[in-house]
Amino acid sequence: MLFTRLWIVVLALVAGVSVAAAMLARSIYDHDRAGDVGALVEADRRAVDEFLRRDARTRLDDLAPLSGDAQLVTLLAARANATDDSPRAIGPRVTQRLRSLNDDLGPLKGDVLIAVDRRGIVVGRVGPNDNELGGYLGGIPLVERALSGSVRDDVWELGGAAYRMAARPVISEGRYYVGAIVHGMAINQRFVEEKVSRLVPGATVVFFGPGGSYAGVAPTPERGGPASPTVAAVVEGRSALASREEWTRGGTTRAIEIGDHDGMVSYVALPGVVGAAGGGVAVGRGVPTLPGDFLLKASKEDFSRVPIALLSFGALLLAGVGILLVYAEYDAKKKRLQAALEGLRKDHDRLDPLVLSGFARDLAVTANDGIDAVVKREVQRAGGRVRDVGDLESLLSVPSPQPGVMAMSPQEEQRHWREVYDQFLARRREAGEGGEAPSWEKFTATLQKSKKELQSRTGAAGVRFTAQVKDGRAGLRASPITV
Amino acid sequence: MKPRTALAVGIALAVGASVSAAHDLRGTLQGHDSLTPSERPATPGRRAFYWEVPNGVIALLPSRANPERDLGVVLTGEGVTESTGPVTVPVEGGRCRPGTVVIAPGATLTVDNRDLLAHEFFLTRADNTAPLVPAEVTNPRTRRQFPAPPAGTYLLRDARSPEFRCWIRSGPGQGRVLPVDSRGGFTATGLADGEYTVKVYFEGEERATQPVTVEGRAAEVTVTLGEPSAPSNRRGRER
Numbered sequence: 001m002l003f004t005r006l007w008i009v010v011l012a013l014v015a016g017v018s019v020a021a022a023m024l025a026r027s028i029y030d031h032d033r034a035g036d037v038g039a040l041v042e043a044d045r046r047a048v049d050e051f052l053r054r055d056a057r058t059r060l061d062d063l064a065p066l067s068g069d070a071q072l073v074t075l076l077a078a079r080a081n082a083t084d085d086s087p088r089a090i091g092p093r094v095t096q097r098l099r100s101l102n103d104d105l106g107p108l109k110g111d112v113l114i115a116v117d118r119r120g121i122v123v124g125r126v127g128p129n130d131n132e133l134g135g136y137l138g139g140i141p142l143v144e145r146a147l148s149g150s151v152r153d154d155v156w157e158l159g160g161a162a163y164r165m166a167a168r169p170v171i172s173e174g175r176y177y178v179g180a181i182v183h184g185m186a187i188n189q190r191f192v193e194e195k196v197s198r199l200v201p202g203a204t205v206v207f208f209g210p211g212g213s214y215a216g217v218a219p220t221p222e223r224g225g226p227a228s229p230t231v232a233a234v235v236e237g238r239s240a241l242a243s244r245e246e247w248t249r250g251g252t253t254r255a256i257e258i259g260d261h262d263g264m265v266s267y268v269a270l271p272g273v274v275g276a277a278g279g280g281v282a283v284g285r286g287v288p289t290l291p292g293d294f295l296l297k298a299s300k301e302d303f304s305r306v307p308i309a310l311l312s313f314g315a316l317l318l319a320g321v322g323i324l325l326v327y328a329e330y331d332a333k334k335k336r337l338q339a340a341l342e343g344l345r346k347d348h349d350r351l352d353p354l355v356l357s358g359f360a361r362d363l364a365v366t367a368n369d370g371i372d373a374v375v376k377r378e379v380q381r382a383g384g385r386v387r388d389v390g391d392l393e394s395l396l397s398v399p400s401p402q403p404g405v406m407a408m409s410p411q412e413e414q415r416h417w418r419e420v421y422d423q424f425l426a427r428r429r430e431a432g433e434g435g436e437a438p439s440w441e442k443f444t445a446t447l448q449k450s451k452k453e454l455q456s457r458t459g460a461a462g463v464r465f466t467a468q469v470k471d472g473r474a475g476l477r478a479s480p481i482t483v
Numbered sequence: 484m485k486p487r488t489a490l491a492v493g494i495a496l497a498v499g500a501s502v503s504a505a506h507d508l509r510g511t512l513q514g515h516d517s518l519t520p521s522e523r524p525a526t527p528g529r530r531a532f533y534w535e536v537p538n539g540v541i542a543l544l545p546s547r548a549n550p551e552r553d554l555g556v557v558l559t560g561e562g563v564t565e566s567t568g569p570v571t572v573p574v575e576g577g578r579c580r581p582g583t584v585v586i587a588p589g590a591t592l593t594v595d596n597r598d599l600l601a602h603e604f605f606l607t608r609a610d611n612t613a614p615l616v617p618a619e620v621t622n623p624r625t626r627r628q629f630p631a632p633p634a635g636t637y638l639l640r641d642a643r644s645p646e647f648r649c650w651i652r653s654g655p656g657q658g659r660v661l662p663v664d665s666r667g668g669f670t671a672t673g674l675a676d677g678e679y680t681v682k683v684y685f686e687g688e689e690r691a692t693q694p695v696t697v698e699g700r701a702a703e704v705t706v707t708l709g710e711p712s713a714p715s716n717r718r719g720r721e722r
Contacts (some may be wrong), residue, residue, distance in 0.1 A: 052533065053533045053534075056532075056533040056534055057533070057534055060534055076537060083664050083666065085666050119506075119551070119665055120576055135574045135575065135576065135597070135599075136552075136576035136578070137576040137599070138549070138576050138577075138578075139549075139552060139575075139576040139577030139578030140576055140577035140598075140599075140600070140644075141531065141577065141646050142532075143576070143577075144577070145535060147544075148535065148543055148544040148545075148546070149537060149538050149542065149543035149544055150535050150538065150543060151534065151535070151536050151537070151538055152532050152534060152535040152536075153533050153534050153535075154531070156599070156600055156601070157600065157601065158599055168538065169538050171538065171540050171541060174540060174541065175541060177541075177544065208624075210643075247527045247528075248527075248528055249527060250527050250528050250715065251528045251530065252648075269528070269529055269530070271529070271531060271532050271533055272529040272530075272531055272532055273600060273643055273644055275526075275529045275530060275531075276526045276529050276531075276643050276644060276645060277601075277603065277642065277643040353584070368487070395518050413663070475698055
């Protein structure tokens with residue numbers, strides 16, 4: 001059953017390769033999805049950065065009417081030559097005017113709106129601590145540049161919250177700088193939600209500072225979809241930024257995996273004060289992975305894409321080859337063995353291994369040995385002596401010459417030996433014996449010697465030989481002939 | 484004259500004599516308009532802004548020193564005690580005031596953050612960025628103390644705002660710090676007659692030294708700022 005066994009090995013290999021292919025496909029899928037999500041996250045990060053850039057420009061432009069408000073310009077121009085830090089004379093009026101102008105800004109209404117005079121002293125303020133006037137802001141880069149004529153933005157952290165700041169100079173008579181307007185809008189939950197709504201659904205966006213998160217949105221995962229990283233996981237992930245050269249030198253990161261497969265996140269530093277302190281924006285997404293039981297979740301559409309007919313044909317072909325091999329190497333030989341066993345029940349005293357092959361022949365040889373052993377025990381129990389092919393003594397002396405059988409003439413004997421020689425060669429082939437067969441001359445010399453020895457011991461008139469297979473080897477059986 | 488009246492008259496005469504012996508010193512700085520701050524450092528890999536563009540109406544003002552904030556005017560002399568006591572430096576609006584602080588070695592330097600924004604102050608040598616005192620957050624309305632370093636010129640910097648620079652000069656010469664107004668004027672009151680010296684510092688370097696004598700009446704002095712008296716070791720200029 002060599003081929004059957006080989007076929008089992010082949011089937012096992014096919015099964016193993018199939019399972020390995022499924023696992024490999026899953027791994028490739030996960031890897032590819034991680035790459036896709038990484039590219040998407042980096043695109044999100046660039047989009048958010050661009051949103052912030054445009055948002056800053058919009059606010060700077062929309063502040064132009066406010067910084068050019070005639071009433072405000074007049075009030076600030078009144079302090080153009082002041083050398084004191086106490087703006088009591090104009091402070092309430094500036095603050096009132098700022099409040100009114102701020103209300104008119106509509107969606108760009110500032111959470112912080114400050115007016116500073118030419119020296120950088122706060123002369124009007126709307127928002128937190130709006131009664132605190134007289135402080136100095138002129139050395140903060142945003143304000144300093146505005147007092148020098150530039151239009152500029154920044155990001156500040158005030159009271160634990162982040163603000164998108166913008167500042168414009170206030171110009172009097174088209175010739176003199178008399179102060180600046182500083183406008184700030186909080187980076188709060190609403191702002192982040194508005195930004196997230198412009199991205200492909202499923203993104204987590206977090207604005208963070210040196211102390212933690214300012215605001216962040218993590219979407220609820222869709223049914224069956226990948227879970228987006230949580231705000232806490234994204235904020236936790238920033239702890240590893242300090243060791244990344246792309247962050248310390250460039251202020252951005254490619255998509256990096258955070259936590260234990262929590263998702264892919266890309267970071268970008270915010271500009272200005274918050275950015276210098278380590279603050280930034282993080283955009284993250286969950287990575288879809290193929291579950292271990294993904295085959296159980298296949299839909300009808302998935303099955304419809306599988307070439308079931310082709311695969312079925314292949315499976316049937318494999319099964320058919322297996323069945324054929326089993327029939328050829330087992331069933332057919334078993335039938336012949338059964339037929340040989342039937343012969344025992346009729347008139348045969350032994351199984352003929354020559355008509356069998358493979359395992360059936362091996363069984364037949366074993367069975368013959370068993371039969372011989374049984375007969376031997378029975379003969380010995382009855383007081384007789386059993387001839388044994390392997391025992392030359394018993395073979396030559398014990399069997400009594402067969403009475404009534406005529407001795408052969410020399411011609412008949414030569415013909416008999418030729419037949420025995422041919423049978424012997426045939427048995428050798430059947431037994432699968434290797435090596436060179438004995439020559440005719442050597443064979444006949446052996447027969448002659450055996451004949452003489454047997455005749456001298458038994459007084460037989462002649463000897464007949466038969467070729468047989470015993471214990472898997474070809475051999476000769478000698479029978480004395482009496483007149 | 485009753486004893487109580489006599490005592491009052493005596494005290495009045497003594498105070499009057501004392502007041503008549505104290506005089507004011509009024510000074511004016513010249514050349515501060517031409518002082519140009521050194522280039523300000525930036526944080527590598529960080530943007531300071533998305534947009535910084537001209538206003539489109541009138542030309543930008545050139546970068547000029549702010550005499551109120553950037554100049555340190557120190558008066559020393561016979562009547563001014565060299566102090567080794569603690570020095571408190573207010574930080575407001577992104578500047579310390581004065582811009583150069585003169586402190587005796589071993590004295591305690593207290594930085595008072597009066598800003599809207601938190602700072603992460605750290606101390607370095609003026610010609611080196613390696614922190615001598617590591618950065619630590621100082622929230623608005625809080626203070627942080629530093630031990631004054633050995634004699635030399637140092638920079639107090641802010642990890643959150645790379646443009647912030649406050650020069651610390653540690654060594655002798657700490658006298659009375661005189662506030663300067665926006666026009667470069669300064670006043671010292673209650674000076675006894677004697678010889679005094681006005682020193683002006685800008686970005687950690689002595690830019691002018693002017694002796695002045697107060698004798699019997701209020702004195703006036705004009706201090707003209709010049710180039711640094713010693714080779715520059717300011718990091719900003721080197722950049």
